[in-house]
Amino acid sequence: MASRPFQKPPTQVEAVLLELRRALLEGDYPAGTRLNVDGISKTLGVSRAPVRDALRILEGEQQVIYEPHRGYCVPEMRLDDLFDLYRIRELLESEAAALAVPLLTPDDIAALRTSAEVVSRALAEGNRVTATYANRELHFRLFESPGHEQLVTSIRQAWNADAYRALYLRDLESAAASAREHDAIVDAAAEGDVSRVILLQNAHRDGELRSLLRMLTDRFPGAEDTATEQWRATTGVEAFAETA
Missing domain, CATH: 1.20.120.530 (GntR ligand-binding domain-like)
Structure with a gap:
């Protein structure tokens, strides 16, 4: 077998996170947009769990915020x-x-x-x-x-x-x-x-x-x-x- 660098495939969380980062950068989710976990999971063909985990990471980076009883959204700014x-x-x-x-x-x-x-x-x-x-x-x-x-x-x-x-x-x-x-x-x-x-x-x-x-x-x-x-x-x- 030919020797070549092994690249570990991304986990589902990493893959979802990569896609959400892209969407945020390209403006697919403008400021004020509510992020529907079910909708994102269906679009990406994954379960809700990796979507929630990816959103928690983005929350820690202040790229999204979580509001009780309303879910995640892209923050607006004064x-x-x-x-x-x-x-x-x-x-x-x-x-x-x-x-x-x-x-x-x-x-x-x-x-x-x-x-x-x-x-x-x-x-x-x-x-x-x-x-x-x-x-x-x-x-x-x-x-x-x-x-x-x-x-x-x-x-x-x-x-x-x-x-x-x-x-x-x-x-x-x-x-x-x-x-x-x-x-x-x-x-x-x-x-x-x-x-x-x-x-x-x-x-x-x-x-x-x-x-x-x-x-x-x-x-x-x-x-x-x-x-x-x-x-x-x-x-x-x-x-x-x-x-x-």
């Missing part, structure tokens, strides 16, 4: 909560980058460049799921450093808690423009320029928020103007970060 989430990310991600960037190896930089290429290529092909995971891989490589696992866990929880995650790649043209900013971030990381990485990272994140707010105009009229005021109040700066 505008103030969204701003708080981005402020939390700015603080935690800046600290994480300051710790991680000086420790990056040539192999890490090569991996960052590969992830950036995968994001751009996937967006050009309209593959939102691949782009999303490659984007996460890129950014979290800039956050991870030995001995600071709890910091990274907190950042991951903040990413997962964003009720509007499915909207970020809806506009592929805007997403592709945002993805092109990755190259400058990686170049700064390769030079070990921590301050530049944080500056570019902040501008990249703020551009992401502006793009999201434009898509939420119907839900939150005047949201982008409100965001500028909120940022001024919480950070003391006049507007979103700039790359200059």
